Amino acid sequence: MSSKAQHVVVISVPVQGHINPMLQFSKRLASKGVRVTILAPAYLTTSLQTMYGGLIQIECISEDDKPPHGIDELLEWFETIVFRSFRNLVDKMEGSGCPLKVVVYDAVLPWAQDLAQNHGLKGAAFFTQSCAVCGMYYLMYSGKLKVSTTENSSVSLPSIMPVMGLQDLPSFFIDTQSYPSLSKISINQSMNFQKAEWLLFNSFDNLEKEVVEWISHEAAIKTIGPTIPSMYLDKGLKDDKDYGMSLFKPNSESCIKWLDSRETSSVVYVSFGSLASLGEKQMEELAWGLMRSNCYFLWVVRTSEDSKVPKDFKSKTSEKGLIVNWCPQLDVLAHPATGCFMTHCGWNSTLEALSLGVPMVGMPQWSDQPTNAKYIMDVWETGIRVKGGEDGIVTREEIEGCIREVMFGEKGNILKNNALKWRELAKEAVDEGGTTDKNIDEFLSQLIK
Incomplete structure (x- = not known):
């Protein structure tokens, strides 16, 4: 597989729980020879570093070190700075002789698929939640799941899922008023099922086998997790001992x-x-x-x-x-x-x-x-x-x-x-020849074609 000519750009919501799994996936791609550029605002670039002999580069897309505090304001600000800088990034990479091929984007940012298509690129949506939860959001989005808040009521879900009461559902199904924007964003990430060329899930086949098979009837998905540093799993990536980014200084x-x-x-x-x-x-x-x-x-x-x-x-x-x-x-x-x-x-x-x-x-x-x-x-x-x-x-x-x-x-x-x-x-999945390893190879082979 000749993946060295491939160049992927990664766009993640700028919070730790989203960046870290996407950064780990980037390391897996880079270990197979893919060049990766991660877009990040200035306040994160000091926490990130170039890795894998330069195959993973960090592109600063804002000079503002003080992002908005509220999640709604943060997401709106982030969308603005990505759109503002993306054209220059595409031109810059075109001139470097290693043009971009695909945008791997956080699934809660479905606008990134439109951004990719507008620049002649393909899009891969990266889901940072479980296949089961994303499947439930998809049912809600497509109108196939209705939730009644009647006391002691259970919810009609596919038979491959456990019987759930209201207390077991994602909170946005029950309390849509406290966080209306986050509720909308979470459910609307299901837009990617119709729009994206690839759906990538931070899970592994054996962990959610029946749910993966069920979602596969709706869209082509690939499990590429668990996305944690290689030292704790297969030990296949050299010096991969930590995520490479932390918003807080650990003791x-x-x-x-x-x-x-x-x-x-x-x-x-x-x-x-x-x-x-x-x-x-x-x-x-x-x-x-x-x-x-x-x-x-x-x-x-x-x-x-x-x-x-x-x-x-x-x-x-x-x-x-x-x-x-x-x-x-x-x-x-x-x-x-x-x-x-x-x-x-x-x-x-x-x-x-x-x-x-x-x-x-x-x-x-x-x-x-x-x-x-x-x-x-x-x-x-x-x-x-x-x-x-x-x-x-x-x-x-x-x-x-x-x-x-x-x-x-x-x-x-x-x-x-x-x-x-x-x-x-989990170790078996990411090891050479495991389901996750094969899925990443399949993603790359499709990218090359």
Whole structure:
């Protein structure tokens, strides 16, 4: 396969949970000789670097280091700067002797397909959520799924999906008013099913086999995940030890040193990602639930959330816990001391835990997280989900019980064994000749043709 003449441009929503998987896919392409240019605003370019002997280049598309804060304003601003700079980029690459061939774009930016076509390029939509969730969005978009908010009602879904109640659906199906723009964006990414030449999913065949087959009847899709650094999977990409970008500075040395001093599988790792924000009452319940579990814990509390931690909590738990503002998540999940991952069930975090074989306690907040938690508990059987009260607050007693069940209970052993099974299947998918590896090769061969 002669892929060296191929040149791909990558456009991702400029937030960590979207950039990182697309960056990892870029590394896979570059390892096969494809030249990749990643478009990024100025405030991200300092976190990214040229890789693979120059095959991955970063193209700065704005001089503004202060992007808008609101998600709606951020997306509108990003669309404007991409459109403004894209023509010059195409001309620049044409003059370099390595013209662009295809735009790999974040599926929540369907306008990028129009941008590609307007410049004579092909488009590949990259979905950063599970095949199951994207399939549900597609049903909603095409009018085949209606959701009633009647209490205790279940939802009519394809038989290849588990039976779901309202609490298991993506939050945008139920609460369309709180985040109207995000709700519209999430569902409208299904436009790509008709518009894009390729649909790429950050998943792997064995993980969602029946759903992949079902979606394949609607459109040609390729699973190209899990998109995490090669060192944790097949070890096939040289020096691929981390994502290569972080919006927060991790407390790497202190985290690993602290874990090194703990026994195998004795630590609960707690992190709710880069965006989730818990209320003060929920933070209080979480804190005392961790203390009541009597487990060692490593808890990521972003600087913006720090004031919500009970004032006397750190002093009372100094012998049992470590609280940091950010940490190297993959290193923590892969560490022998980590026995459980308490997570919001974002798709990246879910894939990381599955790929590294760590059982989970799911505490989903919004978006696709409730559905991911449903699959974690009832389909992949690698974790349990906390139950909230009538006010939506998960109590300290519930948190304590769930942690202890995973860490010490009989069910915990079953979850750990299942997690190890998925870890092996994830490695198998990305290894040479695996389903993900073959799908990437097929994508490249179609690109060359």
